[in-house]
Amino acid sequence: DPKIIQKPKYLVAVTGSEKILICEQYLGHNAMYWYRQSAKKPLEFMFSYSYQKLMDNQTASSRFQPQSSKKNHLDLQITALKPDDSATYFCASSQGRLSSAETLYFGSGTRLTVL
């Protein structure tokens, strides 16, 4: 059974609309992340959360907003969608020990296409 669940698996949106990508992890981890994989670039770090607090934000645009309603949830809201936002968005998690680096576990991704 997958331990990190991302929904939906595929998503098609029109330019200018807003979508929410869902991520839930059942690994008991305290840290969660969003990464993005587009055709032209390697996987890119977007956000990290630890104990539901934002730790790092490398996303230039405020159109991307993570939302953490529970410790094991980290959704990603994207507003005013643009075709350039088309990519696969991966959620990940780790134990969350702030004092050391850790193994990251990834969900299966949400492939977003903006028309």
Next chain:
Amino acid sequence: GDKVKQSPSALSLQEGTNSALRCNFSIAATTVQWFLQNPRGSLINLFYLVPGTKENGRLKSAFDSKESYSTLHIRDAQLEDSGTYFCAAEALNNQGKLIFGQGTKLSIKP
């Protein structure tokens, strides 16, 4: 320039042969992780490395922080090893923020 450079970009192997993938870092990496992205798109963690070597079955990986590189050796390649292999580096005080290479696309032929 690329902070994490992987080579080769693509590789085709016969089943049963061995291969070596490499990552060179232009950042001060403290840890390295290797992932396999399978044909369905899932990212599977293969190794988490501090400087040193780890082995798991037919896979062996090494990370030399002084020389700024990491390698992944695949022994006796099987069809299910096909996919894209990514290395990712983590710099000091950047917990969870991995910098990925462009990947090596590996095709195993029967």
